[in-house]
Amino acid sequence: MPGLHHPKPPRRPSSDEPRMTRTRDALEAGLWELLRDHELADISVAALCRQAGVHRTTFYGHHRNIFDFAGSVYAGVVDRLGTIELDQRGTGRTIAEIGDLYVESIRQILQHIKAEQRVYRALFHTETFLAILADQLNARILLALHVWQAHKVPPALDLEATAAFLAGAYASWFEQWVASDDDDVEARLASLRYLLPCWWPRDGFPEA
Incomplete structure (x- = not known):
């Protein structure tokens, strides 16, 4: 598949790792390999398991189908791209520096999603991927809210409720990006x- 892009390819697991981790890594590596030449909808569980050297019984012990597994893999990539190297207080960073880090992480997610647009379009057509993605984003946004709170940025908020709301909004915003033919990441x-809450720092965002 042209444009295949996964920022952190699965590493080769060591022999002393738990079997579940080794199996997961083998399945992820198999998925990336099959996606080089096949659309997601054309990949069967049997083909993936042959590629990964994993028994189908093991696969079905954790996933319902190929879309369920691929959704967890791709949501994991988005989660890794959204990871910012900060503690819960953003120690040692200014608001502007933190803002730059967050914006760059979103930029990388947008680039990744567009590079693998066909896979994401298939995933967003399932009944579960939007919720899976929102759940992954929720943890990252909650950490961001704690960081901003430590810098006295937001008003008094229920952080968990705010994170859940923003995670759902972000997931839908990414879904719209996938559905569009636009490829202007900076725009x-x-x-x-103009979509974030009025108190959210605008440092790092390009001008419209």
Whole structure:
């Protein structure tokens, strides 16, 4: 598949790792390999298990179908791209520096999603991927809210409720990006300036 892009390819597991981790890594590596030449909808569980050297019984012990597994893999990539190297207080960073880090993480997610647009389009057509993605984003946004709170940025908020709301909004915003033919990442980032809560720092966002 042209444009295949996975920022952190699965590493080769060591022999002393738990069997579940080794199996997961083998399945992920098999998925990336099969996606080089096949659409997601054309990959069967049997083909993936042959590629990974994993028994189908093991696969079905954790996943319902190929879309369920691929959804967890791709949501994991988004989660890794959204990971910012900060503690819960953003120690040692200014608000502007933290803002730059968050914007760059969103930029990388947008680039990744567009590079694998056909896979994401298939995933967003399932009944579960939007919720899976929102759940992954929720943890990252909650950490961001704690960081901003430590810098006295937001008003008094229920952080968990706010994170859940923003995670759902972000997931839908990414879904719309996948559905569109637009590939202007900077313009997409600039639009976010006007969608975030008014108190959210705008440092790092490009101008519209």
